[in-house]
Amino acid sequence: MNRILIVGHKNPDTDSIVSAIAAQEFFAKAWGKDAKAHRAGVLNNETKFVLESFGVEMPEMISAVGDDESVALVDHNETSQVFEALDFGKVDFIFDHHKVAIVTEKPIFCRVEPIGSTSSLIAKMFFEKNVEISETSAKLLLAGILSDTLNLLGPTTTEEDKILAGKLNEIAKIEIEKFVAEMFKAKSSLEGISVEDIITLDYKDFEMGKHKVGVGTWETTFPESVNEKKDEILAALRKKKEDAGLGYVFFMVVDIIAQNCQLYVIGEDEKVLAEKVFGGKLENDMMFLPGVVSRKKQIAPQLTEELSK
Numbered sequence: 001m002n003r004i005l006i007v008g009h010k011n012p013d014t015d016s017i018v019s020a021i022a023a024q025e026f027f028a029k030a031w032g033k034d035a036k037a038h039r040a041g042v043l044n045n046e047t048k049f050v051l052e053s054f055g056v057e058m059p060e061m062i063s064a065v066g067d068d069e070s071v072a073l074v075d076h077n078e079t080s081q082v083f084e085a086l087d088f089g090k091v092d093f094i095f096d097h098h099k100v101a102i103v104t105e106k107p108i109f110c111r112v113e114p115i116g117s118t119s120s121l122i123a124k125m126f127f128e129k130n131v132e133i134s135e136t137s138a139k140l141l142l143a144g145i146l147s148d149t150l151n152l153l154g155p156t157t158t159e160e161d162k163i164l165a166g167k168l169n170e171i172a173k174i175e176i177e178k179f180v181a182e183m184f185k186a187k188s189s190l191e192g193i194s195v196e197d198i199i200t201l202d203y204k205d206f207e208m209g210k211h212k213v214g215v216g217t218w219e220t221t222f223p224e225s226v227n228e229k230k231d232e233i234l235a236a237l238r239k240k241k242e243d244a245g246l247g248y249v250f251f252m253v254v255d256i257i258a259q260n261c262q263l264y265v266i267g268e269d270e271k272v273l274a275e276k277v278f279g280g281k282l283e284n285d286m287m288f289l290p291g292v293v294s295r296k297k298q299i300a301p302q303l304t305e306e307l308s309k
């Protein structure tokens, strides 16, 4: 039987790691398939905290895909997000909650829903099939939902996420508020994090009209800790823009408690665009955007619309 390597995106976040681990259990129990969770990069402090809390080992780093192996992508499907060595012809499964951005050359299993997290989707598949979820997978999936939806408060949260989180916690039995506070504290920790890490750990390139645009995000309970390093971050972003030949680069410092964002604006091009699209006022190279926390829903589509004109 050919083995399936399950893997999330580069610059992995909690959702892309825990959904891969739980999907391994789903593949085995629901479909009798030999599958193994992997990761496509270094774990962030939040994900490390989640795995340590539940006594789960970090998945192996993905490298090459063997002849008798195929790939299941979780939490992404864009070519800019996949691990370097991937041949797209090897992908037989996609489980995701982002926009569909690929054309495949063969029929594959593809399940993409507008839901708050890939963890929600995997949980839903367990419940639909009446397949028992282990306590560990329930905890991991619950953490994935709470992380991606910012404790079910962010704009990507759906009613279904809330219901699924409730059902998972009948098995996981964690104290959600306490756990979320600790998880967000770990997410905000800058321990061992360089300026380069800050701008790349949650970073995405987009094709917007004819432009290549990079948007980095840092979610935190304590924006001041990042804003203190603003000048270094701006310099690193300017370098990234030049090195990667990008049309525009933005960086969001998201306050996950107050639910707002400081958008870092690195130069004149970005200033003109941001003022047009978001209408905020620029102060010290930052634009305050109340209520804005989601790159996927509140930043990328708006920029894409303007740049596609």
Ligand SMILES: [Mn+2]
Binding pocket: 015, 016, 075, 097, 116, 117, 118, 148
């Ligand atoms: Mn996700």
